[in-house]
Amino acid sequence: xxKLILTMLCLTFIAGICVESTFSVEKSSNVGKEAYxxxxxxxxxxxxxxxxxxxxGEKAIPIGTAVVITAESKKYIKFYVVNDGRQYKLNVPAxxxxxxxxxxxxxxxxxxxxxxxxxxxxxxxxxxxxxxxSRGCPAWIALGKKSYFYTLDQxxxxxxxxxxxxxxxxxxxxxxxxxxxxxxxxxx
Numbered sequence: 001x002x003k004l005i006l007t008m009l010c011l012t013f014i015a016g017i018c019v020e021s022t023f024s025v026e027k028s029s030n031v032g033k034e035a036y037x038x039x040x041x042x043x044x045x046x047x048x049x050x051x052x053x054x055x056x057g058e059k060a061i062p063i064g065t066a067v068v069i070t071a072e073s074k075k076y077i078k079f080y081v082v083n084d085g086r087q088y089k090l091n092v093p094a095x096x097x098x099x100x101x102x103x104x105x106x107x108x109x110x111x112x113x114x115x116x117x118x119x120x121x122x123x124x125x126x127x128x129x130x131x132x133x134s135r136g137c138p139a140w141i142a143l144g145k146k147s148y149f150y151t152l153d154q155x156x157x158x159x160x161x162x163x164x165x166x167x168x169x170x171x172x173x174x175x176x177x178x179x180x181x182x183x184x185x186x187x188x
Contacts, residue, residue: 030069030072030077030094030097030101031069031070031071031072032068032069032070033068033069033103034066034067034068034082035066035067035068035069035079035101035102035103036064036065036066036067036101036102036103036104036105037061037062037063037064037065037067037100037101037102038063038098038099038100038101038102038132038133039052039063039100039132039133039134039135039136039137040052040060040061040062040063040117040118040120040133040134040135040136041060041061041088041090041100041136042056042059042060042061042120042136043059043060043061043088044056046086046087046088046089047088047089047091048061048088048089048090048091049091050090050091050092050096050137050147050148051136051137051138051139051147051148051163051164052120052135052136052137052163053139053163053164053165053166053167053171054163054164054165054166054171055165055166056166056167060120061081061088062118063117063118063133063134064105065081065082065083066081066082066083066105067079067080067081067082067101068080068082069097069101070087072094072097073093073094074093074094075091075093076089076090076091076092076093077089077090077092077093077094077096077097077100078090092148098151098152099137099151099152099155100136100137116130116134117130117133117134119134120134120135121134122134122135122163122172122174122181122184123181123184124180124181124182124183124184125180125181126180126181127179127180127181128156128176128179129156131161131174131181132155132156135163137155138155138161138162138163138174139162139163139164139170140161140162141154141155141158141160141161141162142158142160145158147161159175159176159177160173160174160175160176161173161174161176162174165187169187170187171186171187172184172185172186172187173185173187
């Protein structure tokens with residue numbers, strides 16, 4: 001009987017260590033950190049979706065906006081905007097952090113492109129990084145390849161980005177050659 005009780009106590013102790021180590025791996029080091037938006041983000045209420053849709057969005061959070069990460073999980077990243085305290089929930093897993101946030105303020109681009117990026121426009125001659133800053137994550141990077149499931153590097157390696165007007169309708173396909181926008185095909 002003593003062996004059984006001792007065995008049960010040891011197993012409980014080991015299980016507790018395993019559970020704690022699992023949770024400590026999932027705890028994020030980004031919570032509490034100040035960061036900057038990597039792209040323009042469109043919000044509907046407090047929700048932000050994994051890609052920007054033309055018709056969805058009451059407010060745009062401009063590229064380079066200072067934010068503080070307040071919570072992360074396997075389904076979302078919560079943050080607030082430093083200058084006005086507005087709170088948002090980005091509907092992506094914490095592992096997608098680098099698709100949406102950077103540690104330093106947004107890179108400087110030339111005046112013409114800066115205006116286009118601020119207005120969330122895409123034009124021929126822009127680089128992949130500039131399109132990403134302007135419009136954010138594309139909905140698809142190829143037919144059947146939803147960008148939600150790919151890393152930022154994998155998205156940047158793709159030469160066709162599909163952007164949506166809303167959850168069901170496509171808006172445009174941006175084609176790249178040698179990392180530069182060569183063609184923009186409107187879908188509507």
